Amino acid sequence: MSHEKPNQKIAGRGSSLRIVSRFESVSRVDDEEVIDDPEYMESLGAKVNTEYFEDSSSSVVSENSSPDIPFRYSLNPYRGCSHGCSYCYARPTHEYLGFGPGLDFESRIVIKPNAAQLFRNWLVEGHRKGREVDPVMMSGVTDCYQTCEKQFELTRQCLEVARDFRYPVSLITKNALIRRDLDLIEELASMNLVSVAISVTSLDQSLTRIMEPRTSAPAARLDAIRQIAATGCPVMVMVAPIIPGINEQEIPGVLKAAAEAGATRAGYVSLRLPLTVEPVFLDWLLQHFPDRKEKVVERIRTMRDGKMNSSAFGERMTGNGVWADQTRQLMTTFCKRYGLDCGVSYGKPTERPTLRTDLFRVVESDGRVQRELF
Known part of the structure; x- marks a missing residue:
């Protein structure tokens, strides 16, 4: 697929590439919820x-079972994600x-009612x-607080x-809709049964x-970080992904703001472009940063041994070489400055919260707690 000229921009979407689906839709919803600026959306066109x-x-x-992922179990109520991040590593899963x-991936969302x-x-x-x-991560693939969660x-x-059931869970999202569930988070936190990760890639809304x-x-x-931290x-904070030449300079500012809001830990992921994520990202890059495309x-390639992606365990989240080392050092330095426990990559913070596993109980469908025989 050629990327010498950008495709037409689509309002509120990260990708402008459409691959014809063999499935028929069962419902169609006019989705208007995008950030907070209707005029901006209108200006984007199609x-x-x-x-x-x-x-x-x-x-x-x-x-x-991946050694690069910090959780054994994950729960994904949705497949596909309307957030529209061009770099999302989960895009290839939609092809299944x-x-x-x-x-x-971002306009045909599969829900699990x-x-x-x-x-x-x-x-x-x-x-x-x-x-x-063993704690369950919500979600492990697409964002569990994407737009349709409101519905x-x-x-x-x-x-x-x-x-x-008093079962331990972790949540990761980049959507402030999580604030809607502060009551449940506070209740779970009172029993040490929940932890939350919020992704912040930039403080510049014109970039996000x-x-x-x-x-x-x-x-x-x-x-959201502030309100969740207030529940105990x-x-x-996840700075993910870090895109070289696009948002890496924001690391210090993001860490400082997150620490001031109440975050106690930080992690990051360097840009990954597995399989069909690459053409989507390159098309996005050509649309929005044509002058930086070659540099990025x-x-x-410098961080991925001359390739656009590496799937090797131990380096796929961070890359390697001088640029990868500099990113790691930048994270380490500013995490220390702002009092954050720092991980070198997603899932490897030095101090992960230990959630309780001894409170688990089985609750019957009628609300009764199942009693143990012994």
Whole structure:
């Protein structure tokens, strides 16, 4: 696919690349929620509505064995993500559904309407089989607080199950919609059953508007950190991804602002471009930063042994070489300055919060707590 000239910009979308889907839609919703500036959205031109498809999967929790990921289990109530981040590593997963990794990924969202019940079933089954209690990450792939969560409330329903079963969970998002669930987070935090990570890639809204077109403004994310920290829940700020030549200079400012808001930990991920993420990102880069394209690509290759991506464990999240070392040192230096426990990559903070696992209980569908025989 040629990228010598940019494709037409699509209002509120990270990708302008459409791959025809073989599936038919079951519903169509006119999605108007984008940051906070309708006039800005109007100025971008063409518009693509968001479609929703129901997923009839019989499970909602996935198990992970990657040494680069800090959690064993993850719960994803949605597939695809309307946030529209061109660099999202999860874009290729949409191809398993017969959708494309470009516009389809952010405008054709698959929802799991029975997510809470499936989570409940998983917990009951695990108890019956004697499975070890291990925290569940929400989400491990796409953002559990993306735009449609406001409508479907699947994440909130799953949090209610975690609360009832007293099961430890972690949340990661870049959307301030998480503030809606402060009541549940506070209740879980009182039992040391929850931790939260908020992604902040930049403090410049003019940049986040094009990097992450349907996410909350930086100020709203910092406010989310502030309010969540006030509940007693440990909060981590994720500077992810760091795109060379685009937002790396923001690391000190983001860490300072997050620390002042109440974050106690920090981590980062260097830009990853697995499989079909690469053409989506390069098209975005050509649209928004044509003058920096060659520099950015050169830096990426320098950090990835001459390639655009590396899937090797131990380096895929951070890269290697002089630029990777400088990024790591920048994170380490400013985390120390602002009193943040710092990880060299996603999932490797020096001090991860230890959530309780001894409070787990099984709750019957009628609300009764299941009693143990012995």
